[in-house]
Amino acid sequence: MTAARRREIQQAYALLTPALLLLLTVLAYPVAWEVWTSFTDLSPLKDGSAEFVGLGNYRHLLGDAKFQRAAVVTVVYAAVTTVVKLALGVGFALLLARPFPGRAVVFMAVFLPWAYPASVSVIGWYWTLSPPVATAYSLFMGNMKHAVDALFGSGAWAFLSVTLFNIWRGSSFVGVFLLAGINAVPPELFEYALLESRSAWQRFWLVTVPLLRPFLALAVFLSLTTAFADIQNVWMLTAGRIIFPVIGTQAYWLAVQGGQFGSASALSLTLVPGLLAVLLLLFRIFDPPQEDRA
Amino acid sequence: MIERRWKKWVYFYIPLTLFVIGTLFPFYWMLITAVRPDEELYRSWRAVNNTPFWTVHPTLAHVQDLLAKTTFPRWLWNTFFIAVVSTAISLVCGLFAGYALARLNFPLAGFLGTSIFVTYLVPPTLLFIPLADIIRNFQLGNTPWALILTYPTFLIPFCTWLLMGYFKTIPKELEECARIDGATRFGAMARIIFPIAVPGILSAGIFAFTLSWNEFIYALVFLSSPEKKTVPVGVVSELIRGDIYFWGQLMAGALLGSVPVALVYSFFVEYYVAGLTGSVKG
Numbered sequence: 001m002t003a004a005r006r007r008e009i010q011q012a013y014a015l016l017t018p019a020l021l022l023l024l025t026v027l028a029y030p031v032a033w034e035v036w037t038s039f040t041d042l043s044p045l046k047d048g049s050a051e052f053v054g055l056g057n058y059r060h061l062l063g064d065a066k067f068q069r070a071a072v073v074t075v076v077y078a079a080v081t082t083v084v085k086l087a088l089g090v091g092f093a094l095l096l097a098r099p100f101p102g103r104a105v106v107f108m109a110v111f112l113p114w115a116y117p118a119s120v121s122v123i124g125w126y127w128t129l130s131p132p133v134a135t136a137y138s139l140f141m142g143n144m145k146h147a148v149d150a151l152f153g154s155g156a157w158a159f160l161s162v163t164l165f166n167i168w169r170g171s172s173f174v175g176v177f178l179l180a181g182i183n184a185v186p187p188e189l190f191e192y193a194l195l196e197s198r199s200a201w202q203r204f205w206l207v208t209v210p211l212l213r214p215f216l217a218l219a220v221f222l223s224l225t226t227a228f229a230d231i232q233n234v235w236m237l238t239a240g241r242i243i244f245p246v247i248g249t250q251a252y253w254l255a256v257q258g259g260q261f262g263s264a265s266a267l268s269l270t271l272v273p274g275l276l277a278v279l280l281l282l283f284r285i286f287d288p289p290q291e292d293r294a
Numbered sequence: 295m296i297e298r299r300w301k302k303w304v305y306f307y308i309p310l311t312l313f314v315i316g317t318l319f320p321f322y323w324m325l326i327t328a329v330r331p332d333e334e335l336y337r338s339w340r341a342v343n344n345t346p347f348w349t350v351h352p353t354l355a356h357v358q359d360l361l362a363k364t365t366f367p368r369w370l371w372n373t374f375f376i377a378v379v380s381t382a383i384s385l386v387c388g389l390f391a392g393y394a395l396a397r398l399n400f401p402l403a404g405f406l407g408t409s410i411f412v413t414y415l416v417p418p419t420l421l422f423i424p425l426a427d428i429i430r431n432f433q434l435g436n437t438p439w440a441l442i443l444t445y446p447t448f449l450i451p452f453c454t455w456l457l458m459g460y461f462k463t464i465p466k467e468l469e470e471c472a473r474i475d476g477a478t479r480f481g482a483m484a485r486i487i488f489p490i491a492v493p494g495i496l497s498a499g500i501f502a503f504t505l506s507w508n509e510f511i512y513a514l515v516f517l518s519s520p521e522k523k524t525v526p527v528g529v530v531s532e533l534i535r536g537d538i539y540f541w542g543q544l545m546a547g548a549l550l551g552s553v554p555v556a557l558v559y560s561f562f563v564e565y566y567v568a569g570l571t572g573s574v575k576g
Contacts, residue, residue, distance in 0.1 A: 011479055012400035019391035019450050020406070022383070023413060026428065027447045031416055033424035088313075095310050108560055109314045112321065115559040117507045119526035120548035124324040127541060172317060180567040229417040232510045236530070248419045255420055268419045275415045 038265035045259040057266035067267065070245040073159070075274075077246060078227035081166045085223055086216070088167065089174025094208075096175070097182045107179075113172035122165060122236045129161040129237070162237050166227065174219045181215035182208075217285045224278050228271050247271055328356055328545040335541055356542030357550070364543070365521045369528035370551055376438050376524065377506040380445035384502050385495065387446065388453025393483055395454070396461035397469075407458070414451035421447075422515045429516055440516040441524075445506045452505075453498040460494030460572045461487065496562055497569025507555060525551035 038057055042050035061067045092110050096103060113121070129141065145157040193207040209216070231248035238249075247267060255264035327335070329352040360366050394400075395407045425444055434440040464487060472482040488495070513527045520532060529547040533540040559566075 008398055008479075009400040012394040012398040012403070015390040015394035015398070016406060019387035019410065019454060022387060022446050023410065023450060026425070026443060027413055027416075027421075029428060030421040030424035031413075034416075034420055091309065092313060095306065095313070106310065106314060107563075109317050111559070111563060112556060113317050115504070115556050115563075116321070117504070117526065117552045117555060119508045119510050120529060120552050121320060121324075123529065123544055123548045124320050124327075127327060127539075127545065128320065128323055168316070168320065176563075176567065177570055180571040183567070184571040225415065229419065231419055232508075236510075248417065251417075251419050255423060261420075261423065265420055268417050271417045272415065275417075279415065 034265045034269065037261050038269050040262050042261040043259045044261070050262070053262070057263045058270075060263065061266060061270065066245065066250070067247075067270075070247050070250045071270070074228060074246045074248075074271075077159070077163065077166075077230075078224050081163055081170060081227050082220055082223040084163075084167050085170040085174050086219065088171035089178050089219065092171065092175025093178035093182055096179055107176075110172055110175050113169045114176065118169055118233065119236070121169070122233055125161070125165045125168075126237055129157075129164075158238050162234050165233055165237060166230070170223055170226075174223070177219055178212060178215055181212045185211045213285065217282045221278065221282045225275060228275055228278075324545045324549055328542060328549055329353060330542065331355065332542065356540075356546040359540075360543045360546045360550070364528070364532050364547075365523075366525075366528070366547060366550070368521050369523050369525045372438060372522065373507060373524040373526075373551070376441045376445070377503050379438075380442045380449060380506050381499055381502040383442070384446045384449035384453050385499055387450050388457050388498060389488065389491075389495065391450070391454045392457030393461055393487065396458045397466075410451050410454050414448065414455075418448060418511070422512055425512070426515065435516065436518050436522055438522070441506075441509070441512055444512050444516070445509060449502040449505060453502055456498045456501070456569075457491065457494055460491050460497075460569065463572050464490050493565045493569035494572055495569070496565040500559060500562060500566050503555075507552075 037050075039052060039054060040050040041053050041056075096107060096110070148157045148160060149155070189211065190207065193203050197203040197206065229248055230246065231252055234246055234249050235252070247270065251264045251268040254260050254267060258264070326347070326349060330349045331351050331353045332355075334349060334351070391410065395403060429435050429440045429444075432439075432443070434443065468486055468490070469482045472486045473479070477485065508526070509524075510526050513524045514531070517523050517527065520528070523531065525547065529544060529551065533544045533547065
């Protein structure tokens, strides 16, 4: 090993030290704690030390009807929001792709829902969609809620409000992001496509989508991971009541209210395989094996 | 000709208008609620003089209430301070780590890169329970440092990964030229690579800043006294008491707390877009 090579390795580790040090001191213990706890029956309500129960918590979850429901809702929530956000985002990006008078203003309007801190814009949404009694709108929105719940079953209104908020905020980001992607494609490619293709539809699927593939993949990845682990928005839009069971809020509730640290950890960790699967799938699309970039 | 104009309306103006109304209406609603006097807020929907979409008597009473009766300016300052410091820490860590992973050849590079990224996937839902132990051990409870220490755990992975992508798009030759002219590796990194990467850095910075301004759970758990709180937690915990919602003040808080952020972003938005593009294409 030459001296230069050794120096390079030393430099690499020196540069990585701050990031690794912070992650190790702050994150390693909590993650290890969560994994370990998921195999025990740890609870602050219980006397004595926690007992090791192996895969008991996980086994118990799989047979639990509440878990199954939460898992289904989480997956549906992530899938629905991602699909709608992609559709709307592609719409934004295509509308804004060519210059027109007032484009800068429209761009700001599209960007604002994402740029605006979600933790406070969600309050505005909560007021709009579920005003408590004794406000001007409670009767009207209450009737809406009952109509929706009667049509699709109870909890449908809560699902709708959480989904709408997520879509409102997320499609803004996807739109801005895909617009960046379209701008990064050399315009000659689109001009060439205009000559070679028969319809706008064909052009969209055969040219625009493949060119935007890395951007689409990343947008899907971010959308799915945030939706899977979403707890804050669900929490605030339902005023902290569990009428909208996703895995995140259920785990939080189980730990904070129920004191069941063991099962709550197991519950929260059930999200990891799903996220890993998404990640692997997207890396296949994102970085396809040996394909020439013509 | 007429047919073309029709098409333009159907495929362009109408969808565009709908999109803009959809994105902006919630903000309009927040504004109108913030300036609506209480007797209008709590008037029946069916009242004869009800005006759901505007108000005849705009008032600043809610804003005054917010500023006088709560510690709102303190919350704003806390949020800003915490967001700036944790973003700065994460950017520095992300810059160094991203550069090393993108440019240097060393054993375990792939493993470390993947590990940093995978930490982004751990659901943060329950991490606050063990994190509370750490905060207690360092005696940081109820101080801004509790959040400044914990926010980088979800900011660093993202910054590192975004900046690594951006560094990969910068031609190696630029750096090699500087090295041949006698610059050290760190010199070339600081004087050649970082200035070129400014769009990527801004992009990562804006992302990190938004995430920390948004954070709710850790801020709720680790800060307890009212004057230490951040805007999201303060607004929710001090203006919702039991089932009583101070709606006008809540909306005023939601607006005042975020308009500055949204304005600052609008200045950086082009860099932001350029930064994202660079990172993904690389």
